[in-house]
Structure formats: structure tokens, C-alpha cells
Amino acid sequence: MRFIETWTSATLQAVRDLTPTIREFLLRPDHFTGAPYPIGSHIDVGVTIDGQPQTRSYSMVGEVDPQGYRIAVRRAPDSRGGSRYMWSLAPGARLNITQPASLVQLDWTRRQFCLIAGGVGITPIVGAAQALARRDARVVLHYAVRTRSDAAYLDMLEGLLGERLIVHAGDEGRRLDLERVFGGLPQDTMTLFCGPMRMLDAARRAWEASGRAMTDLRYETFGSSGLLPTEAFRVRLRGEGTEFVIPHDRSMLEVLNDAGHEVMSDCRRGECGVCALDVVGVDGEIDHRDVFFSEHQKRESRKICACVSRARGTITVDTLHRADVL
Ligand code: FES
Structure with missing residues (x-):
């Protein structure tokens, strides 16, 4: 097993609405050390749904922050109740959370990186963008959203990446063409993707069609994103x-x-x-x-x-x- 769960108590320090449907939560564990965590890390959060204790997993937003852990949660009408619970919380709430852990491994020796985010899939990508920008790596971020008002962290990412951030807003007629993006990448590019399942399937197909090693496409998706409605x-x-x-x-x-x-x-x-x-x-x-x-x-x-x-x-x-x- 790669994850050893160590649960700890934490306090919700602050909430911030990033878009009409995405809210950021700043959580500070009781014995917070501010230790760095790897790219692609997430934490489990103990939630209560219909009176039952359950667990939800959320990506860490950004690199380590001296104030605590940042996660962002989309209020999803199709959710299993986790987002409803998180959105009901106010600063001062007490939660149980795990330590950050990651299954994503990037090959830092690569010269070129491509980041792809779909909607709230931007959350694990923010930290990767920060780390790559800090290392002065060649990186481009393609961020697919329905409208710009749905795009969380846009100002921060524009400041970080400048022209290396390309926003594909559906209502502006700039839909993300994955085959075109992948077809134009240098051969040794490593790509990190996070988005809904349907978009991931398209990304895998386009990556394969571009003749690249599948191991050079690293990805995450959200447990709530399926092809069928969430029903019993x-x-x-x-x-x-x-x-x-x-x-x-x-x-x-x-x-x-x-x-x-x-x-x-x-x-x-x-x-x-x-x-x-x-x-x-x-x-x-x-x-x-x-x-x-x-x-x-x-x-x-x-x-x-x-x-x-x-x-x-x-x-x-x-x-x-x-x-x-x-
Ligand atoms: S516990 Fe890892 S895939 Fe289900």
C-alpha cells in the first residue's frame, strides 16, 4: 500500500468563492509543520452525509502555503453529498483530514511540459504550474472552461505563466482541440492532465494517436465524474x-x-x-x-x-x- 493514512484534526481557517460554483477552503492542521508535499497531492477529508461519516478526497491547490492546506470544491448537483457538506461549513469548523499524499510522478529531467486542466481539474494543476515556473521549465497550460467566469485561479495563473496560459472558453468559440495541441508538442514532452472522465478519454485517445508513449501522459480525474448520471x-x-x-x-x-x-x-x-x-x-x-x-x-x-x-x-x-x- 502506498498510502498510510494518518488522520489529524484541522480547523477551517477561511473560505473564498473563486467562481459561482467553486469555493476554496483553507485548512490548518492542529500541528501544522508547513512541510512541502509532492505535486499532485491530495488529502482525505472526513465529511458527514445524512448523518453518516464518510470520506472525500480533494486535491491540494498550489505548493505548500505557510497558512495551511488549500483545497477547492465544486458545488456539484450530481455529487454524492461531499460538496454539499463542504459548502455548508463556516470558518472555525473542525474537520478530520489526512496528510497530503500523491500518486503522480513527473519526470523533472524533461525539457518540455504540457499541463491540461478541465474545469475544477485546475486544482492539482496549480501546484504543478508553480513548481515548473519556479524551475524555469518550458511549460504551457491549456485550461478548458465553459466561460471565463467558470475559471478559478485565472488571475494568479496569468501572472505566473503569462502567454504560456491558454484559456479555452467554450462560449468564446475556443474549444480545446486536444489532437491539435498534442500534435504540436515536441516529442519528449511530459503532459499532466486533470479533468472530467469524458475529457480524459479524449485526451488518452489523442495522445495515443499522436504516437507518444502513454507513460508520458500523467493524469487525474475526479471520482464524481462518470459517463452516466450518479444514481442508485x-x-x-x-x-x-x-x-x-x-x-x-x-x-x-x-x-x-x-x-x-x-x-x-x-x-x-x-x-x-x-x-x-x-x-x-x-x-x-x-x-x-x-x-x-x-x-x-x-x-x-x-x-x-x-x-x-x-x-x-x-x-x-x-x-x-x-x-x-x-
Ligand atoms: S482504492 Fe485505489 S482505485 Fe480504489
Whole structure:
């Protein structure tokens, strides 16, 4: 396991609305050291949804800040309740959070970097832009939004990158053409992407079509971004006749673990694959929301990441671990 969760108490110091739907939260852990954390780091935050304790993962915004940890949360109507909870908080609120951790590794020896952000996917990209600008690396940031008013951190990024920031605002007719962007990059470019799942799929296809090594495209997406609406679905356990309803605001991982099935997990962001379960039947459709499996594996749907992926209808899985029989 790559993440060792160390939970600590923190105080919400301040909130700031960055756009009508994106709010920044400044959290200060009780024993804050101000130690630097790697690019692409995130923290888990303990939230309460319908009276139940749950966990949500948020990217750190920017490099280390002496005031505390910054995260930004989009108020998502399609969310499982985490954003609603976060937006209900006022300064002074107490929270439990984990230490920052990252699965993203950049090859700092590269001469050229390309950053791609879609909407609130800008959050992990801000720190990468700061680090690369500080190292005087050759970097360009393509930031795709519906309108400029949806673009968080725009002034700061303009000050940091100048003309190396290219905003693709849909309402200005400047949609991001990934094939064109990737086609024009020097061959040894390393790209870091964060955006919704549909955009990630397009980025992977365009990257592959440009003939580059897939390992040179590093990416993150959000657990809440799928191709299907976030709705309840059913999970049947192979050989047990047991069936669970996964409500719209809970993950399959949470429901199965609460029922004693001990499904292992690590990142709980769809990145590590530790929570993958064998799929033995699909009566409906799986909505793969992880970034661990390849497109080919997702089309085959022989496995599912229980932490983020969802479904429409009923799926049958093999958890391998059986609940204790009392
Ligand atoms: S726990 Fe890492 S992908 Fe699910």
C-alpha cells in the first residue's frame, strides 16, 4: 500500500468563492509543520452525509502555503453529498483530514511540459504550474472552461505563466482541440492532465494517436465524474444470493465494507486499483470512473474499482472475501 493514512484534526481557517460554483477552503492542521508535499497531492477529508461519516478526497491547490492546506470544491448537483457538506461549513469548523499524499510522478529531467486542466481539474494543476515556473521549465497550460467566469485561479495563473496560459472558453468559440495541441508538442514532452472522465478519454485517445508513449501522459480525474448520471444501482455477490443497493451518495466500497465484506482499498480515488473486484455479470451498464484500468479493460468490464466506479442496473461481483457468518 502506498498510502498510510494518518488522520489529524484541522480547523477551517477561511473560505473564498473563486467562481459561482467553486469555493476554496483553507485548512490548518492542529500541528501544522508547513512541510512541502509532492505535486499532485491530495488529502482525505472526513465529511458527514445524512448523518453518516464518510470520506472525500480533494486535491491540494498550489505548493505548500505557510497558512495551511488549500483545497477547492465544486458545488456539484450530481455529487454524492461531499460538496454539499463542504459548502455548508463556516470558518472555525473542525474537520478530520489526512496528510497530503500523491500518486503522480513527473519526470523533472524533461525539457518540455504540457499541463491540461478541465474545469475544477485546475486544482492539482496549480501546484504543478508553480513548481515548473519556479524551475524555469518550458511549460504551457491549456485550461478548458465553459466561460471565463467558470475559471478559478485565472488571475494568479496569468501572472505566473503569462502567454504560456491558454484559456479555452467554450462560449468564446475556443474549444480545446486536444489532437491539435498534442500534435504540436515536441516529442519528449511530459503532459499532466486533470479533468472530467469524458475529457480524459479524449485526451488518452489523442495522445495515443499522436504516437507518444502513454507513460508520458500523467493524469487525474475526479471520482464524481462518470459517463452516466450518479444514481442508485444494485450489486449482487456471486454465490451468496446477497444483493445490496448502492445509494447515489455512497460508493460500492463503503456499502460492502459496512456489510463486513472487507474489500481492500488504498487511494479511494480510482488510481491504484487495490479495490478492484471481479465482475461476473452485468445486467445494465458499468460506469468506470477510475483512471487505473485502460480503455480496453474498461470495455471488457471484467473488473470494477469499487471505490469510485458505479453502474446502471445490477452487477454481480466476486468479493473473494466473505462476510463473517454470525
Ligand atoms: S482504492 Fe485505489 S482505485 Fe480504489
